[in-house]
Amino acid sequence: MSAAWAIAHEQGLGAMTLHEVARRVGLRQPSLYVYVESKLDLYDAMFAQANAELLARVDRAGESGSAREQLLRLSRVVLDFAVEDPARQQLLFTRSIPGFTPSAQSYALAEQLIQRTSRLLAELGCGPPQADVYTALIAGLCAQQIANDPGGDRWTRHLEPMLELFLDHFPDSSEPR
Amino acid sequence: MSAAWAIAHEQGLGAMTLHEVARRVGLRQPSLYVYVESKLDLYDAMFAQANAELLARVDRAGESGSAREQLLRLSRVVLDFAVEDPARQQLLFTRSIPGFTPSAQSYALAEQLIQRTSRLLAELGCGPPQADVYTALIAGLCAQQIANDPGGDRWTRHLEPMLELFLDHFPDSSEPR
DNA sequence: GTCTATACTAAGATAGAC
């Protein structure tokens, strides 16, 4: 697993091949089939691992404070997590690996985060349409940060002001139709 | 070119191979080397063509009205263009094709749009940091729309309300630090 | 300009010995 992550981290998720993984762990490529059923199976294990790690961090960020404070903290944790490792972000939040869809078991982990966020948003007066705007905000900062200033904070530093603006004005008004 | 776009459109940009292009135009793969120097060269031609098309649409959207109206129209044209064809969006706005960077000549076209947008933003009191927020807004709507509701408008319909909110509140206040 | 033939690379996966 860590060899697979290392490759994804260094050269992108698409460069992660079973040959290269085997090379790094000092085995021949066919030997890996003792541990994984296929390459997609390995992706699934990585997906589950990354989601578990994210959930752990969100938990560590705690549940204290108002719903608004909690949402701000949760958003910061998620954004930092995503921006920290572009390959991981690609695996978790985009559907861009040909042939890969997470198994039901792995996806259940991802669901937990979605539930948690939706609940907080609902408490703050944001229904599903506003929640879409929220996800677009996060996704936009994340995409721009990774693409144009990897390792920096040129976009991520706008998270809190944007969320404040969003929470102050979007929940009630501005609903299109 | 149109065969290449058709493949990208149907199966994604990564599925565009010289073999498949040749198949579609009734040639053998080596014959394509009369027309392109390499696969990356073909990507570059596609990049230039798509940028030219986008610029043409932006021009057609006209320059009448206030800076605010112009920015709203330009943003709508760009967002619709990007969402319309995910493969094209990937080629133009993400840097996710291994080994591909646009030639200086092709990139000059992309620069024109950037210039135009920056000028409008500046007229509306948005400096570079606010322009970053603007690009994140567009990128976020675009990414979510393509990933989660392709062909629909679940995210893109929020464009105008979000821009209004952004222009009304972000230019002066909310600047982090 | 187009072809055939081929070199080269590299991937995922399987068979069967040890």
Place this chain on the structure above:
DNA sequence: GTCTATCTTAGTATAGAC
């Protein structure tokens, strides 16, 4: 569990005939 050997597929690119 690990290996060698191999199958199968598919890609980019080049050489040289026509």
